[in-house]
Amino acid sequence: MADLTTEFLGITSPNPFWLASAPPTDKEYNVRRAYEAGWGGVVWKTLGSEGPPVVNVNGPRYGAIYGADRRLLGLNNIELITDRPLQTNLEEITRVKKDYPDRALIVSIMVPCDEESWKAILPLVEETGADGIELNFGCPHGMAERGMGSAVGQVPEYIQMVTEWCKKYYSKPVIVKLTPNITDIRNPARAAFAGNADAVSLINTINSITSVDLDLMAPQPTIDGKGTHGGYCGPAVKPIALNMVAEIARDPQTHGKPISAIGGVTTWRDAAEFMVMGAGNVQVCTAAMTYGFKVVQEMISGLSQWMDEKGYSSTADFIGQAVPNVTDWQHLNLNYIAKAKIDQDACIKCGRCYAACEDTSHQAIWMKEGRVFEVNDAECVACNLCVDVCPIENCISMEQMAPGAVDPRTGKVVPAEYANWTTHPNNPAAVAAE
Amino acid sequence: MANGHQASGVAAHRLPPEEIATNFTDLHAPLAPHEAAVAADRCYFCYDAPCMTACPTSIDIPMFIREIQTGHPEAAARTILAQNILGGMCARVCPTETLCEEACVRETAEGSPVEIGRLQRYATDRLMASGVHPFTRADATGKTVAVVGAGPAGLACAHRLAMLGHDVTLFDAKPKAGGLNEYGIAAYKSTDDFAAQEVEWLLKIGGITVETGKALGAGLTLDALKADYDAVFLGIGLAGVNALCLAGEDMEGVRDAVEFIADLRQAGDRSAIAVGRNVVVIGGGMTAVDAAVQAKLLGAETVTIAYRRDREAMPASRYEQDLAASKGVRLMFNVMPRALIGEAEVEGVMLEYTDVVDGCVSGTGETLPLHADQVFKAIGQTLLGAPEGLEIAGGKIAVDAQGRTSVAGIWAGGDCASGGEDLTVTAVAEGRDAAMNIHEELTSC
Structure with a gap:
């Protein structure tokens, strides 16, 4: 079995699976159970300044999006940072770290955007012996209205400023957690590293309203007839998170910088995908909230099996391997030509490919006598929609046309050489090929 | 105290009433909302x-x-x-x-x-x-239609005609409407008096007058119907039952399976229905399976279905065969009845093994006696009491694709009419389609 030991910012954990700062990491009881279940690390639920803690709503604080059989695909929350006294949290963190020295323990913090507030809390956190801190610049609800959370994360200058304070008053690694509720994720990431952050973690939750109660005419979750936007997470947000991680990983200004990936990690495969996209480890919340802490055991065995199969001896062997293959659209090879191919033996004759292509795409699938579905290469643009709607895996595949063959759609020979939009004759800004 | 499986002869109360009640509950429990959501997904x-x-x-x-x-x-x-x-x-x-x-x-x-x-x-x-009937009637056309037979074909035809604005009189020979839905289906497939409830719900469309206890030859004549109504639809089913053509068929204990099935459906107390200790059902269709399974559910000790061809040829589906087997019914293939054994009361059946060559069944000469104190005949039903003057094809009233018979103004559908399998669902389709054609004819100038 492959060794999953992962080093991130000099912090060693037995595996790359950390619990994200959220309800599962709110207190000693949960965190001990998480470690016992096998989690490699924990980011403690966000601490606020000393004094009376925040309060949460007393009605529902989560809303959900379901797939088939009520499989939870997306979760939305309007919970705030910890609503327990600072001192209680600090004492618990100290005890837990002492008992689990081999596990990562990071403390998430959110205090007002002034130097005094940070200067006050950081030494207290340092005393706990925790391995590092994570700055919560992400929460999009409640705290943002008070000038914290995503209100900071949306202003790169604030990110840099606060990160600098943290590096000044705290000696261990500082991770900056980013909000996805922004146009270009590269700017806050650049700001964090400009402030000497050791790493960024992303994504925090996405602003969302999950559903509307059509009787109450109010968003859900509904509290006394009203609702508010919350933060969206779970499997549904993974594609958004993957893109943002990739954007930072391939940005020349931040390339190679440590990233802790968050956003819909549910299985070992999700984790592997984030890690090859440049993440040094992953943080998980919704999967644990849906299935309990035990879910990490599948992630551990699955990642380990995959590493064995691929011959990777450590997570460092594959981290970032896919980053060079993320490019801009304009650099994609326009001379790569593929056609859909339907495996007639695998086909169950549902006709979904036909409906999709005929009604919504390129009229490139024939429905022949006896419900035989065949691709008309003269119309197929290889859009992949038929593959995506086919209920049978690998029944429809995209097959590359060999260079030299004639594409029946265009009547042109498939060129062997690479060519992209930047040099395409239809591009008004085309650069003449040298 | 129940009589038990081993009481000799044909006996009622073989099982305690609670066990009978459990045995005759829904074959497939209804889906709960979440199960339905998962199944639908x-x-x-x-x-x-x-x-x-x-x-x-x-x-x-x-x-x-x-x-x-x-x-x-x-x-x-x-x-x-x-x-x-x-x-x-x-x-x-x-x-x-x-x-x-x-x-x-x-x-x-x-x-x-x-x-x-x-x-x-x-x-x-x-x-x-919810008690809702989701359809409403079109404006009255002033036309009247007689529908003879209130089984699936007749009910579907009557409903569609009423919906289109015609006034329908629906006749049936039996005391209740419903036809085979009411009298001819295993009780565990239509629990809680469903057939009667469905008829009541269907009639909420309005415009349908039901007259029971009336049949062609028993209060009705085709000529009178033709004279009194603008159109006539016949959905009279197959009232005759094929005989084994063996000596002793009138012995005590030899019965038509359809009669047994009807008794079970109409019984207030099913445990009062008598069933043999050893039961043999001759036939291979749904009627044979319905009779055999229910004989077992009533507490018969052994129940055998004797079918003259092989498993693949059996009209009852593999699913029905497996259902019977799961209830403890023994399925015998390639056997046919050679003789009924007994004097006043049946005591057994002498079966003979068969060969099927080019579709023709013939005995091999090897015989096998089976104990039986009750023998059910389920070898098919025949058209009985079809009015004179209508063309008959293959033992059924000849109809075209729209359900028109050889006589203008008379339509037919369901089991009594040619074409289609003898299924409830095909009867419904035929009744509905005939109604559409009747409507077209009655409303065209």
């Missing part, structure tokens, strides 16, 4: 769906399943009932394993089709439980 919403093509009434199955999925089972029921007004009963009795569910692409993909029958029941049960 499995539908792929196929293009030009094969299940829909396989359905004799062409119900838009992917659409009704999608309506269940989106939380509107009553809308799903409307989609079903618009094509098949007896969609509730068909959901219970259709051999879906040889119709829609056999055609389901998930059957092809994984050998486990979407549970179309149970989903259809889920939707129709919900709508019927």
Whole structure:
């Protein structure tokens, strides 16, 4: 079995699976159970300044999006940072770290955007012996209205400023957690590293309203007839998170910088995908909230099996391997030509490919006598929609046309050489090929 | 104290009433809402769906399943009932394993089709439980139609005609409407008096007058009907039962399976129905299976179905065969009755093994005696009491694709008419389609 030991910012954990700062990491009881279940690390639920803690709503604080059989695909929350006294949290963190020295323990913090507030809390956190801190610049609800959370994360200058304070008053690694509720994720990431952050973690939750109660005419979750936007997470947000991680990983200004990936990690495969996209480890919340802490055991065995199969001896062997293959659209090879191919033996004759292509795409699938579905290469643009709607895996595949063959759609020979939009004759800004 | 399996002869009360009650509960329990949601999620919403093509009434199955999925089972029921007004009963009795569910692409993909029958029941049960009749009548046409036979074909025909604005008189020989739905289906497929409830619900459309205890030759003549009504539809079923043509058929203990099945359906207390200790059912169709399974459920010690051809040729589907086997019924293939044994009361059946050569059944000469204190005949039904003057084809009233008989103004459908399998669902389709043709004829200038 492959060794999953992962080093991130000099912090060693037995595996790359950390619990994200959220309800599962709110207190000693949960965190001990998480470690016992096998989690490699924990980011403690966000601490606020000393004094009376925040309060949460007393009605529902989560809303959900379901797939088939009520499989939870997306979760939305309007919970705030910890609503327990600072001192209680600090004492618990100290005890837990002492008992689990081999596990990562990071403390998430959110205090007002002034130097005094940070200067006050950081030494207290340092005393706990925790391995590092994570700055919560992400929460999009409640705290943002008070000038914290995503209100900071949306202003790169604030990110840099606060990160600098943290590096000044705290000696261990500082991770900056980013909000996805922004146009270009590269700017806050650049700001964090400009402030000497050791790493960024992303994504925090996405602003969302999950559903509307059509009787109450109010968003859900509904509290006394009203609702508010919350933060969206779970499997549904993974594609958004993957893109943002990739954007930072391939940005020349931040390339190679440590990233802790968050956003819909549910299985070992999700984790592997984030890690090859440049993440040094992953943080998980919704999967644990849906299935309990035990879910990490599948992630551990699955990642380990995959590493064995691929011959990777450590997570460092594959981290970032896919980053060079993320490019801009304009650099994609326009001379790569593929056609859909339907495996007639695998086909169950549902006709979904036909409906999709005929009604919504390129009229490139024939429905022949006896419900035989065949691709008309003269119309197929290889859009992949038929593959995506086919209920049978690998029944429809995209097959590359060999260079030299004639594409029946265009009547042109498939060129062997690479060519992209930047040099395409239809591009008004085309650069003449040298 | 129950008499038990081993009481000799034909005896009632073999099992305690509670056990009888349990034995005759729903064959398939209704789906609960979450089960229905999960089952509905499995539908792929196929293009030009094969299940829909396989359905004799062409119900838009992917659409009704999608309506269940989106939380509107009553809308799903409307989609079903618009094509098949007896969609509730068909959901219970259709051999879906040889119709829609056999055609389901998930059957092809994984050998486990979407549970179309149970989903259809889920939707129709919900709508019927709400007491709503979802259709209304068109403006009155002033035309009248006589529908003879209130079975599936007659009910479907009458409902469609009433909906189109015609006034219908629905006659039936029996004391209750419903035909085979009421008298001819295993009790565990139509629990809680469903057939009668469905008829009552169907009649809510209005414009249908039911007259029971009346049949052709028993108070009705075709000539009088032709004179009194603008059109006549015959859905009189197959009232005759084929005989074994063996000596001793009139012995005590030798019965028609259809009669036994009807008794079970009409009985207030099923445990009072007498059943043999050793029962032999001659035949291989649904009637044979319904009789055999119910004989076992009443407490018969041994029940054997004796069928003269092999398993593949058996008209009852493999699903029905397995159901019978699971209840402890012994299925014998390639055997035919050679003689009935006994004097006043039947004591056994002498079977002879058969060979089937080029489709023809012949005895091999090897015989096998079986103990039997009760023998059920289930070798098919025949058209009885068809009015003079109508062309007969293959023992049934000859009809064209629209259900027209050889005599103008007279239509026929269901089991009594030529073409189609003798299924509830095909009868519904034929009754409905004949109604459309009658309507066309009555309203064209």
